[in-house]
Amino acid sequence: MNNTENFSNRWGIILASLGMAIGAGNLWRFPRLAGQYGGAFIILWIVFLFVWSIPLLLTEFSMGKNFRKGVIGSFAEMAGKRYAWMGFFVTLCTLGIAFYYSVVTAWSLRYLSFAVGNLFDETPLLDRLTSDPGYMSDYWMSVSHASWATILTYIGCVVFGVFVLSRGIQNGLEKINKALIPSLFVLLIVITFISLQMEGGIQGLEYMFVINWDHFSDGKIWIEALSQSAWSTGAGWGLMITISSYSRTDDDITLNTLIGALGNNTASLIAGMAILPAVFALANSDAEAITYLQEGNQALTFTIIPELFAHVPGGGFLSVVFFLALSLAAFSSLLPMLELMSRNLLDLGLNRKVISLWVAFFFIVLGFPSAYSLDIFNNQDWVWGLGLIVSGIFILFGLVIFGIKEFKERYIDSGSKIQLPTTFFQVCIWSNLALGCVLIYWWMSQGYSSNPWFDADGVWNVLDVYSNASIVTQWGLVILIGVLINGFLYRKFALKK
Structure with a gap:
């Protein structure tokens, strides 16, 4: 695609925004967090949609x-020469997520293959679960830990994604989303109906709220709600900057942003209403279901x-259809x-x-560790999921x-039929700057x-999956590189027409 290619119509960019936002974050991450914290999390998550995510998405769009440039060039245009490095951080933060997100897409495809295989297996899955209650947990471990089948699948996802993008905006990204998004909503509603009809399903719905x-x-819970809103809607990722750089000149910024953001949250709520009742319906007791949910199980969607x-x-x-939709949803967010x-x-x-070759190379090489090790995957999710708040702060600062x-x-x-009150927008921006810093x-x-900064021997604990040292080291390295090459970034991305 080239710099002048645009989406064919308003729905093209709205569906692209929904495709970017609605993915594994809705069906995999949201139910896990809603299961841990219930209604308190949902309230904060909705508040942050309007206070944090929508103002950021409006700015990015x-x-x-x-x-009409990528993230680094657009950020430098807005904030000026001195702060091009911040756009570099936003870009690297999103790529840090993208490198391991391709693994989630691979997991989805592995489970799609598993579901298809069950159709032809002589022993029904229910019989296997009856004889071996840990069957699905064992399968999850085989998929997520040092699995070469998963590694090859994620490589295939990256290669195919690069191929789709080579077909252009209208024939690649737009066509896929027109089929994907409506089918995903329909399927989620069907799954919700099935879950609520099962004995114990209503208790799961009550627990959720x-x-x-x-x-x-x-x-x-505050940081989880804020990071999930940012993670799921795409606020602070720079992805909306990328998508909207191909928008038409008459696209309504505010209307498109609101439709995309509200559509994303609706999909998340439906996914939660589908999966959490299923947990209660399948558990031996309500107490067992609550214990399972509050563990924050990484594999919640894949096992339940x-x-x-x-x-x-x-x-x-239905399992085949669900994992097909999940795979396509994850893939549409990867694009x-x-x-x-x-x-x-x-x-x-x-x-x-040349770009396609470089993109495929970097994604395959830098995503490999997360595909091989679940600990590395969890570390990258921890570091760069929280890093989205830093990215958001940088965009707010540039504004x-x-x-x-x-x-x-x-x-x-300009050109928006719906306009948010300027005072509300200003208050959100200033409040978010303070809020982001306080929450971090x-x-x-x-x-x-257990050792957030230094290990028991007094060594900087950078290798701990969930340590502060790991977060600060990785953020600091990206910021240092960005500051050192700031002049180059401005000349190459902002001044170049």
């Missing part, structure tokens, strides 16, 4: 539409859905991540064929440097590793 007020004093479908007539076929890197390289003036009111009136409100400090002060 406007940057891409008006500056019951509010435990003590949770609000836990700093972790096959068991759910094994208990209903025609479940084998903008691939394009984010491609677009930045395109701004350097590189040939599209302040430009001028909040001036940017909104010139780039967001709060998070670091909690110490979610």
